[in-house]
Amino acid sequence: MSLFLAKRLITLIATLAGTSLVVFLVLEVLPGNAAQVLMGPDASPDAVAALAQKLGLDRPAIERYWEWLRGMLHGDLGLSYAYSTPVGELVLERLSLTVPLALMAMSFTTVLAFAAGLYAAARHNKPGDAGIMALTQIGIAIPNFWFAILLILLFSVHLGWFSAGGFPGWEEGIVEGLRALLLPALSLAVVQSAILARIMRSSVLEVLREDFVRTARAKGVSQRRALWGHVLRNALIPVITVMGLQFSELLAGTIVVESVFYLPGLGRLIFQSIANRDLIVVRNCVMLLAAMVVLVNFVVDVLYAVIDPRVKAADL
Amino acid sequence: MRRALRHPSFAIGLALSLLVLFAAALSFVWTPHDPYEIDMALKLKPPDARYWLGTDAFGRDVASLLLVGARASIAVGVIAVGIGLVIGTALGLLASAKRGWVEEAIMRLSDFGFAFPAILSAIMLTAVFGPGMVNAIIAIGIYNIPTFARITRASANAVWAREFVLAARACGKGGFAITMEHVLPNILSVLIVQATIRFAIAILAEAALSYLGLGTQPPQPSWGRMLSEAQTLLFQAPLLGVFPGVAIAIAVLGLNLLGDGLRDLFDPRLARKR
Numbered sequence: 001m002s003l004f005l006a007k008r009l010i011t012l013i014a015t016l017a018g019t020s021l022v023v024f025l026v027l028e029v030l031p032g033n034a035a036q037v038l039m040g041p042d043a044s045p046d047a048v049a050a051l052a053q054k055l056g057l058d059r060p061a062i063e064r065y066w067e068w069l070r071g072m073l074h075g076d077l078g079l080s081y082a083y084s085t086p087v088g089e090l091v092l093e094r095l096s097l098t099v100p101l102a103l104m105a106m107s108f109t110t111v112l113a114f115a116a117g118l119y120a121a122a123r124h125n126k127p128g129d130a131g132i133m134a135l136t137q138i139g140i141a142i143p144n145f146w147f148a149i150l151l152i153l154l155f156s157v158h159l160g161w162f163s164a165g166g167f168p169g170w171e172e173g174i175v176e177g178l179r180a181l182l183l184p185a186l187s188l189a190v191v192q193s194a195i196l197a198r199i200m201r202s203s204v205l206e207v208l209r210e211d212f213v214r215t216a217r218a219k220g221v222s223q224r225r226a227l228w229g230h231v232l233r234n235a236l237i238p239v240i241t242v243m244g245l246q247f248s249e250l251l252a253g254t255i256v257v258e259s260v261f262y263l264p265g266l267g268r269l270i271f272q273s274i275a276n277r278d279l280i281v282v283r284n285c286v287m288l289l290a291a292m293v294v295l296v297n298f299v300v301d302v303l304y305a306v307i308d309p310r311v312k313a314a315d316l
Numbered sequence: 317m318r319r320a321l322r323h324p325s326f327a328i329g330l331a332l333s334l335l336v337l338f339a340a341a342l343s344f345v346w347t348p349h350d351p352y353e354i355d356m357a358l359k360l361k362p363p364d365a366r367y368w369l370g371t372d373a374f375g376r377d378v379a380s381l382l383l384v385g386a387r388a389s390i391a392v393g394v395i396a397v398g399i400g401l402v403i404g405t406a407l408g409l410l411a412s413a414k415r416g417w418v419e420e421a422i423m424r425l426s427d428f429g430f431a432f433p434a435i436l437s438a439i440m441l442t443a444v445f446g447p448g449m450v451n452a453i454i455a456i457g458i459y460n461i462p463t464f465a466r467i468t469r470a471s472a473n474a475v476w477a478r479e480f481v482l483a484a485r486a487c488g489k490g491g492f493a494i495t496m497e498h499v500l501p502n503i504l505s506v507l508i509v510q511a512t513i514r515f516a517i518a519i520l521a522e523a524a525l526s527y528l529g530l531g532t533q534p535p536q537p538s539w540g541r542m543l544s545e546a547q548t549l550l551f552q553a554p555l556l557g558v559f560p561g562v563a564i565a566i567a568v569l570g571l572n573l574l575g576d577g578l579r580d581l582f583d584p585r586l587a588r589k590r
Binding site: 011015023026030031141145149157164248249251259260270271274277279282286291293297 | 516
């Protein structure tokens with residue numbers, strides 16, 4: 001196990017280093033002078049040079065890259081050009097919305113997908129199964145931001161149960177905060193769960209055909225007990241893998257859905273920073289999101305090997 | 317072909333995909349009204365006999381905008397999937413033919429590519445170059461490369477293990493010749509199915525990027541941007557927020573069903589198992 005883990009850890013560190021290099025090259029080296037980007041094309045060369053010096057942009061790129069890496073390891077992400085506040089604070093403040101939203105969406109996804117997938121598998125080739133499968137096909141085809149708009153149309157415009165967007169802040173109480181995140185999380189979950197429900201169904205069906213299930217049934221175990229006691233646990237392996245893979249989709253979806261509901265999360269911060277030409281904030285946010293995707297993939301890899309030791313053996 | 321048309325997923329998928337293609341092709345020669353003509357006197361008209369799906373905030377005909385908008389979705393989808401297909405397949409074939417450290421390097425690189433979902437690449441490109449359709453195409457294309465590389469490698473490795481490849485080797489054929497004559501033709505069906513499904517994902521991604529203002533730019537109509545414009549008017553004209561979404565869903569559903577159908581038809585054993 002330790003050799004497998006060591007190999008995976010080295011890959012993780014190399015991937016993170018490569019990611020940071022790509023992000024730095026695209027957002028710092030490619031635009032040429034970040035001070036010029038910040039001040040716009042009409043700024044005078046003197047003003048640009050003065051700002052570049054003030055922000056330390058006149059130093060060699062390799063030096064700035066090294067400083068950024070060192071800063072990240074110490075939790076110091078530098079100062080935002082536009083807000084003049086530490087980037088770390090800005091990001092943390094926004095994460096207090098984005099992380100709960102993503103977690104809420106993931107829990108809804110799991111509940112919806114498990115229920116639909118198990119129901120369909122238990123009624124294999126019956127009308128209930130066909131109905132759920134048709135619904136999931138439609139669910140996969142619907143863009144999450146459009147589903148969000150439809151939810152606003154129904155629950156805000158017609159029924160008036162929820163506000164069409166905005167976030168009151170956690171100071172207003174947890175219930176109010178969660179209420180504001182309910183529709184956004186639901187719009188993310190419905191689309192994601194459509195994909196996961198299909199995986200769940202086919203995985204359960206696959207395990208149901210295994211010999212040990214037939215043996216259990218032959219020993220007199222009821223269908224229900226076989227399903228809960230033997231099938232579910234084994235069927236979860238591919239489901240967990242797909243859930244890990246879905247995480248990057250979920251993050252991307254969170255950024256889009258935050259825009260639909262005008263939620264002040266990480267996605268909104270990125271778009272405001274693009275509009276403000278605040279490249280240092282964009283750089284750190286993109287790095288954070290990419291790092292999250294890489295880390296989750298790492299955890300899934302390891303989890304997968306823990307659940308199914310054959311993976312580990314094949315990889316060594 | 318008759319067997320194919322009797323397959324429900326394939327038949328419905330083909331019909332829906334052709335419908336979207338036809339809409340895009342038709343928009344080059346005919347639209348009910350000029351999609352670019354702004355007439356504020358006609359703004360936000362509900363659907364009627366003259367304006368089938370009503371008009372938007374600038375008095376433009378929604379039906380015409382939808383027809384022309386199909387072009388952006390298809391163009392971005394075709395080019396982005398093309399980029400992924402060509403580069404990804406080449407890398408996958410190379411990995412499979414060379415094995416050893418080349419394979420390892422290509423596979424690690426493609427793992428690395430997964431760290432950048434299309435939206436992150438698009439954000440970076442937009443921050444540097446400003447928003448535009450080309451950024452969207454590049455961003456979606458880049459994200460497609462690792463997918464095709466992995467699928468190609470996995471399928472190609474299976475072909476390389478077959479007896480007829482061994483026979484070709486024994487006849488003195490080189491790696492490149494075997495790849496082109498034996499490996500590629502045998503994995504073509506897998507690639508076609510995957511390209512169809514990735515096309516659907518690319519249409520979704522283009523719509524999301526255009527919705528965020530990172531993709532297709534005005535005045536070029538696009539379904540994603542129509543939705544973002546409609547969102548500010550949900551209380552006055554709710555239907556504006558419905559039609560472009562239906563168009564996206566039809567295109568994506570069609571391609572997904574087509575992909576599923578093709579997979580079943582290419583590999584009937586899989587269809588029976590499901």
